[in-house]
Amino acid sequence: MKNIILIGFMGVGKGSVAREVIKHSDYMAIDTDDLIESMENRKIKKIFEEEGEAYFRSLEKNVAQWLQNSVQNTLISTGGGFYKQKNLKKIGTVILLDSPFDEIIKRIKKHPNAARKLKKRPLLADLKKAKELYDERRPEYIKLADIVIDVTKKSALECSKELLKKVKKHA
Secondary structure, X not given: OOOEEEEOOOOOOXXXXXXXXXXXXXXXXXXXXXXXXXXXXXXXHHHXXXXXXXHHHHHHHHHHHHHHHHOOXXXXXXXXXXXXXXXXXXXXXXXXXXXOHHHHHXXXXXXXXXXXXXXXXXXXXXXXXXXXXXXXXXXXXXHHOOEEEEOOOOOHHHHHHHHHHHHHHHO
16 A cells, blocks of 8 residues: 555645545545644744745655655645655655636635635635646646546545545556
């Protein structure tokens, strides 16, 4: 059992799908943003405000190295920009959770904790800029992915079942 790495734009549902996958498999799960917050003892938003994006990306690089050297049989949910880590393919099977930008925003806004979810994602503060970032990243996500799961209008449970089925075939 290799690691599974979930990539995709912020708010696409990586955390929700990960929680469902671990309910229906033998995988453990970790989240790169949670690891960084623990390492720094502060929230991502605070790190961006106080240190800037370059510093945050260096923290992601440290986490990526640790994952490659120390983690096995784990489902790894990543932040939206984590896909840029050079060693991603060495960490595990890369799975893109994909959805159109407008659907991601609708999904976030429908969530019971929508305000909190938007607040914790500093790069979503300006939707025009966020859309530009999505347009820039999506082709890169697709190029990197070993498997693509379209999450549009699907529940986290449906996505997790599809993911586990495709991972089994891919192995």
